[in-house]
Amino acid sequence: MTNRVRLKSATHVRSASLSTAAALLLASPAFAGVGVDTSALNDAVTAEGVYAHLEVFQQIADDNGGNREASSEGFFASIDYVAREMTLAGYQVSVQLFPYVVFENRTPPELDQIAPVAASYEFNGDEGFATATYSGAGETTAIAEPVDVTVPAAADANSSTSGCEESDFAGFTAGNIALVQRGTCSFFIKAANAEAAGASGVMIFNEGQEGRTDVVGATLGEAGVGIPVIGISHALGASFVETETTLRLKVDAITEERVSGNILADTPIGKPEKTLVVGAHLDSVDVGPGINDNGSGSAALLEIALQMSNLGMLDSEETGVRNRVRFAWWGAEEAGLLGSEYYVYNLEDSQFEQIAANLNFDMVGSPNYARFVYDGDGSASEQAGPEGSAFIEWLFNDYFMDQGLAAAPTAFDGRSDYGPFIENGIPAGGLFTGAEDVKTEEEAAIFGGVAGEAYDACYHDECDTLENINMQGLGEMSDAAAYAINVLAVNDLPTPAAKLLGRKLSVANTAITLDHSGEFLKK
Known part of the structure; x- marks a missing residue:
């Protein structure tokens, strides 16, 4: 294999020793940027810093009936915490409320x-x-x-x-x-x-x-x-x-309307016509606190955003963010991606056309983890992402290879909040450490852990607590997320291609169905 190089040049010049395949990707319409020094942000983002936010989410759940379900007091306490931290860090923060209807078999x-x-x-x-x-x-x-x-x-x-x-x-x-x-x-x-x-x-x-x-x-x-x-x-x-x-x-059933919400936090600088939307869902299922699913992704994004502010990346487009980054914490993902759907489908055309890409982080601390990267080019699954997704996949893989860490592709199977973005032609990518599926012998040999056991045996269960987090995996995936966000935030991205043709404009008026235990059936 030809040599690769990390994007670490302080003068924003990419090394000539870049591999041919990577160079072709960088020259494609999906990406028109150059190298960037990512070491400062990666050094600042630590597993311990991310874990501190998880401790807050756990305490919020403990104080509010044991969960952070999308319409619950625990969820809105989580919104308060994230919104306050982001506002104090200098982001432009708004909360987008939306209604949804739940049909529930109570027994x-x-x-x-x-x-x-x-x-x-x-x-x-x-x-x-x-x-x-x-x-x-x-x-x-x-x-x-x-x-x-x-x-x-x-x-x-x-x-x-x-x-x-x-x-x-x-x-x-x-x-x-x-x-x-x-x-x-x-x-x-x-x-x-x-x-x-x-x-x-x-x-x-x-x-x-x-x-x-x-x-x-x-x-x-x-x-x-x-x-x-x-x-x-x-x-x-x-x-x-x-x-x-x-x-x-x-x-024995009820039908009722509930309210959830999304947090949208924009960098105060950066080109709005080249917006990077970085998301994680903030809600849990109603049977547990949801610390891995998806406190882990939510906490990782919060820590990355705070460290970007601490490093002065929000102060000047010359030395910091050049493209607007919109950090998003979605509501009601566990009810069927409702928060991200509401956001995408209700954007005005001019706002929709500004989105250059979406990154998604849903479960990045699974106890029996693997390092999964969404399969943007479709080489290992049935569905490729929209044009530009292949580069995002390469960007994550390039980082892991430089760290000497193996990674494997995971399909865009529609189970997380990238769904409405790729459905509407927006390039997407992200990371995942595994849920209820069982780790194979081959994966155990590559990533460690235990073959024959679930990546997360506490998936959608009351035991998804602080004890359910793998700190090593959390640190590795948080660093990879920080790296990709940094690269895409400070490089001169191309203006997004027109995507209006076939765009969905509204969310269908369908109920979300729960079984008698409260578990949403749609996911």
Whole structure:
């Protein structure tokens, strides 16, 4: 392999010994910058400094019911802490509040067959049932009564009108459970018509054509139906059509609007038309304090930002930040990337066009960690990032190679806050130390740790506390993050290419569904 060189020239000149591949990347439209001395910031950012912020997040959780869930007092206390620290450090800070709707099964829903034979059906099982989002709550034991169904299914998909007209329920026995079929009209219309006819519950079974046989994952689209509504498979629904069946159906659910927020903190200097958005989600799941997921990424960004201020990088574009850096702490990531979606989709066109790139740091202190870099060029996964993402991947890998540390690619699988950025054509990249997946023998040989165990056995659990942090991994990943932020902040980046074509402009009005334990199902 040809020689590489770190970007450490105080005169902002990159060494001529740069590898051919790297030189080609730097000459590409993705990057027009030159070298920069990164040693001061990397020396200033330490694992101990990052850990000090994690101690604050842990204390906040301890003082607020044990978690920092996106709408909780613990979350807003976390916002207060980060916003105060960033304001005192000289950043221009704002908090972007946004509403979201949560549909929650407070206890496990139940579906049991009483007659002609006893049977029980599994919630979210392949042959079981699923609660319809925005379902009403209640419990009923009654006969499942078919309503204008077509069994066997018609040849053409999306042709059944079962339950779509009030007249379909002429002669319906009030108190029975309405059995309706997926088809031409919305699930809400079917359920509302059933409720108006006196049904005590609704079961929506799949239509039956190819691709329309599994359990229906229905959403009613909005609140307004007051009786239990579930989705089932075509086979199960057809069996209830063929044989009169008495069922017990119970749904204990609520639908409510909540509020979360994003912290946006801008450097006071730097070209706004070349904005680097650097993000980490600040919320936890509601079962624990979320110190690794994602206190670790949040704390790393906070410490990097504070040290940039301490080093005078916010004082002059000649010696410090040349491109505006927007540090972002996203809310409601655990509810389905809601904070980052809200931010990206609600930018004005002129603001959207200013974003040059996004860096994302979600879990950088996993106890059984690996050093994962998002696969910007798509060489190891199905999806490459937008143009420019390959360079970001190279930048992280170049740093790790210079440190004598191995790194491996991880896919843009849509599970973190880079999602809305790459979905809208913005180059992205970042770091990850692993979640619930199991470390392989090969990875253990490369990164250390224990093969056959999860990277983070406390992922989305109450044990994701300070004791769940690997200090060595936290330090390595925080340094890599500081390096990449430094390089992209002070180099003369190209003006972002136009990205408006096909841009998403609003967040769909869909509910976020939790299971009975409070765990969000979408992530």
